[in-house]
Amino acid sequence: MKPFFHKVQYYETDQMKITNHTNYIRFMEEARSDYLEQINWPYDKLEEAGVISPVVAVSCKYKKTTSYPDMIKIMTSVSKVSRAKLTLSYTMTVAEELVCTAESSHCFLDDNGKIVDLKTKMPEFYQTLQQLKKEA
Numbered sequence: 768m769k770p771f772f773h774k775v776q777y778y779e780t781d782q783m784k785i786t787n788h789t790n791y792i793r794f795m796e797e798a799r800s801d802y803l804e805q806i807n808w809p810y811d812k813l814e815e816a817g818v819i820s821p822v823v824a825v826s827c828k829y830k831k832t833t834s835y836p837d838m839i840k841i842m843t844s845v846s847k848v849s850r851a852k853l854t855l856s857y858t859m860t861v862a863e864e865l866v867c868t869a870e871s872s873h874c875f876l877d878d879n880g881k882i883v884d885l886k887t888k889m890p891e892f893y894q895t896l897q898q899l900k901k902e903a
Contacts, residue, residue, distance in 0.1 A: 768805055770840045771798040777835045786833040792825055794841060795857050795871055802843040802855070806899065808892050816889060817878050820853070824872040831866045839866065844903040848896040850886045851875055856903075 779790045803809050813820060833839060840860045847854035852874050859867040875883040885893040 768802065768843065770842050771801040773797060773839045773841060775833050775835050775837045775839065780835050784834050786835075786837075788827070788829060791827050791829070791859070791867055791869065794839060794859070795825070795855075795869055798841040798843045798857055799855060799871065806895055808895065813889075813892070818883050818889065819876050819878075820873045821876065822871055823852070823874050825869070827867055827869040829867050831861075831864060833861055833866050837861045845896055845899040846870060846903065847872075848893075848900050850884045850893070851882050853896060 773794045775786050775790075779786050781787050800810060803813075810820075838861065842858045842860075844856050845853065846856040852872060854870055854872045857867070857869040857871075858865070859869070875885055877883050877888075883889075885896075
């Protein structure tokens with residue numbers, strides 16, 4: 768997979784000129800959306816199939832600060848996948864130096880808010896995720 772890049776914007780920093788920690792959650796969302804597009808399963812395709820994927824958990828470990836105008840390289844990978852849940856891992860670096868490691872977990876729901884069994888409802892997507900897990 769190709770990395771996703773996010774250039775830290777001035778407004779994303781605080782008075783100390785350090786990227787505010789809450790922005791990393793947004794960076795993960797940007798990288799996740801890009802990752803799904805790269806594997807040909809963008810959000811709009813999932814939604815057209817009647818599936819949404821809300822975040823159920825997020826964790827970040829901040830290793831080093833970033834600031835404007837750092838270019839953060841984000842590598843996204845599948846760390847866990849089940850019939851109803853997906854966990855993605857993110858490695859963020861600036862100039863090859865680790866700045867953050869993170870994970871986000873997502874469930875899959877239908878239009879009525881009921882848990883979706885991906886293996887049954889979307890077997891191609893499920894197989895794609897399984898293969899990516901093996902490659903990670």
